[in-house]
Amino acid sequence: MTTFAADDPDKVAFAGILPAAPKPYVIGNGQGEKSLVFDQLFEILVSGDETDDQYGAWTMKARQGDRIPAHTHLRTHEFFYVVDGEISVWMDDQAEYHTKTTLTTGDFAFVPANIVHAFKIENTTTVFGAGTAGFERFFHAIGQKTDLDQPQGVYVPDFSIMRAAGEKYATVFMPEFRFRD
Structure with a gap:
């Protein structure tokens, strides 16, 4: 498991929003740690700090947009649950499994580690996601801290930040x- 120090820069800007320890808490709608990544608004609801490094969970809100770049997570399993809207998800294990599926409200997709994947928001959509602990901070590392409640504007990180x-x-x-569309 990967743990990150309390002074990790991907946490510091958000200090005090989440409790940073496994104790009970409640946050209201829109009160999590928020970052704008491309044209998507990510809000961390719970991190590895609160779950003894077991998992992290977030929401992603976005309007219709372009497909995000293909990528794979070497250690992270993640899932997408569509709370509202429509999102197309591409997954490819580079062997036998190749799919493009359009998920609508109530649909679910699981993306194990090492699966190449991408997604495209088809219309205004909210997705609940979770993954292996620590990964949730990726959205802060690649994105721009924000207080927005709805996605607006676009933040495109430099390739050096993405890398x-x-x-x-x-x-x-x-x-x-x-992908084999």
Whole structure:
């Protein structure tokens, strides 16, 4: 398991929002740790700090947009549960499994570690996601801290930021990868 120090810069900007320890808490709608990544608003609801490094959970809100770059997480399993809206998800194990599925409200997708994947928001959508502990901070490392309640604008990180976040959170960007649509 990967743990990150209390002074990790991907946590510091958000100090005090989540309790940073496994104790009970409640946060209201829109009160989590928020970052804008491309045109998507990510809000961390619980991190590895609160779950003894077991998992992290977040929401992602976005309007219709372009497909995000193909990528794989080397250590992180994650899932998508569509709370409201429509999102297309591409997954490829680079062997036998190749799929593009459009998920709508109530649908679920599981993406194990080492599966190349990408997604595209088809219309205004809210997704609940969770993954292996520590990974949730990836959204802070690659994104821009914000107080927005709804996604607006676009934040495109420099490739050097994407690369550094990928190295830290074991994520490999694969812009040359071609899915079998």
